[in-house]
Amino acid sequence: MYKNKIFRLILSFLFAILFCHAAFAASNIALTSAGQSPDAMMVKVVLKKMDVEVDFDSAMDPAAIKDNHKVLIVVVGGSSKGLGAAGIDQDQEKARIEEILKIANEKGLKILVMHVGGASRRGTLSDLFLDTVVPHADYVIYVKGANEDGYFTKVSEEKKIPVEESETIRALDEHLKKVLGEWGVI
């Protein structure tokens, strides 16, 4: 009887350790925005639907990139509202992103660049961030409408970066499954 009680206690303890590990296990994917549009949140929601947990912060501090991270997803979309909400200007945002990319490169993370805002999320502000981020990309996924000027086609040809077009935001899950699957993080 006494032995039985001890056995149960040990078992409960082991379960608790397992539970805590699962609950606090850090994700191997870091997700941030470049430009502070809500598009990064859209990608987070798509990943959530895929049951993929990510460490998300639209204004992620470069120091938040840790050794557990294997992939950095940067969702590009310039928004003056978003920059205002984050209390930063476009130069500060550019500097933050450059620092994150530098650390990600140093740590050997794969970098996935995404643009999901279509044609309305192209323009001077968004393109400033695209030009900053895209040269560092291992892979680019964009949603239809963003390539009307051939920007992504040109990137693919000149920089030899694989680029994929998604018909809709909803269809991003297939593209993400493929890329993140190939990189072994899901």
Place this chain on the structure above:
Amino acid sequence: MSVLKMKTLTRKLVVAFVMLLLVSSKSHAAFFRPDVRPGYGVTSQGWLSDYCESLRGTNLDTPVFFLDSGKSGASALVLGGTHPRELAGVTSATMLVENCEVKVGRLVVIPCLNVSGMSIPDQNGKVPHFLPIESRSGLRYLPYGDRYVDIQDQGQPDPEKFQHFSGYEIDDGAESRNINRNYPGKKDGTPTAQVAFGVMELIRKEKINFSIDLHESGTPDYFIDRKNGEVSPGSRLAYMLVCNPKALEIGAETVLALEEKGISLKVDQSNPEFRGLSHLEIGNATDCLSFLSETPNPGQDTWREAPDVLFDHDYPLKMRVGICVEVVKSLADIYGETTGKKLVMENVPSYEELQEKDVGAFLN
């Protein structure tokens, strides 16, 4: 001319003058109440003045409809007619009152928040004040009012510039009569600010969990700018769901759910620098998650000569109302999934049903 004829003429002139006075006095600040014909789902009706006493008896008081299941769940607020020319919002909110039956949780609807603006025609002058539509009970008129509270009801001239309570300034003084620049309102402020205050009090007292303010913008169509002859893009606001920053994740999930239904909206968040807007101030001042939607109304394109706000080929009212009701339904679904507090609504027409049968088929 005989004395008798002179007297008759004088009498006629006096009568004509009095008539003219009467007509001109009625052309402004007419006492107006929206035509809403509640359905079986409405469990009680109140007034905005229940939350801001000073509105009682004025042309700014407006009906508030409660659709209460009696079962605990989420409480939601739908606002139509903040800008009375934004017809899809008014019509959608009216349609909810006339059709919806709530099975879990509670829905509170103000079909026409700005009755003062609704009492006068759109000052752009391109759309008639009353639009005939065939409803379930025959011919019925949808009112198409002005964006602002009527200056007669405001009771004071517009300032040169409008200053929000926070100190934020807008160059156009007429914005002082824009309800959606006056949140969180002020109990002893201008009549417009009192309306905004009434909404905030309602949200606080009724413990509203989420709110949606149904708006319309111009269409996204490119047009030739008459000033410079250049091709300009249309409204960037069209097809948008604006979310308070703390409501952004639920907003993003809602947009994704709508895409599944074939409705494509953009998600955006409140700009903290632009003060007085419902989606920013409601969410910032209360626990309520606040949203605002924008559908494209051809009546708001400055370049259109004779816009058809009911049956435009690309932007018919049935399409715009279909989007509005699906936004409300999807928000309720996602809010329930996220928080566990459900709002279950029945008898609300779907987007497809509206395209098939048109708006009038769902109005009493």
